[in-house]
Amino acid sequence: MDAMEHTMLQLNVADKQRGRAIGVWMLSIGFGPVGHLVIGAISTLMGAPVAISINGIAIVAIIFALVVFMPRLRSA
Numbered sequence: 001m002d003a004m005e006h007t008m009l010q011l012n013v014a015d016k017q018r019g020r021a022i023g024v025w026m027l028s029i030g031f032g033p034v035g036h037l038v039i040g041a042i043s044t045l046m047g048a049p050v051a052i053s054i055n056g057i058a059i060v061a062i063i064f065a066l067v068v069f070m071p072r073l074r075s076a
Helices: 002-011 015-046 048-069
Strands: none
Touching: 002 015, 015 048
16 A cells, blocks of 8 residues: 555656655655544544544645645645
8 A cells, every 4th residue: 555655646746846746745654643643532532423424524634724825725
């Protein structure tokens, strides 16, 4: 799966931006445990369904904010 992700990423990015794309991908993997920690803390306090719901709402809000405040992403 990991090799396929790298291949798909490399094939869908312009040659001059491949390094940046891999850097962002690695950054997202590095921050994964932070999100897991937060979801674990919320699920301990409120239960797993609530924690997953809060996480989903946060992801939708972040994507919405990126689309609104970064118009370049809409044309990419």
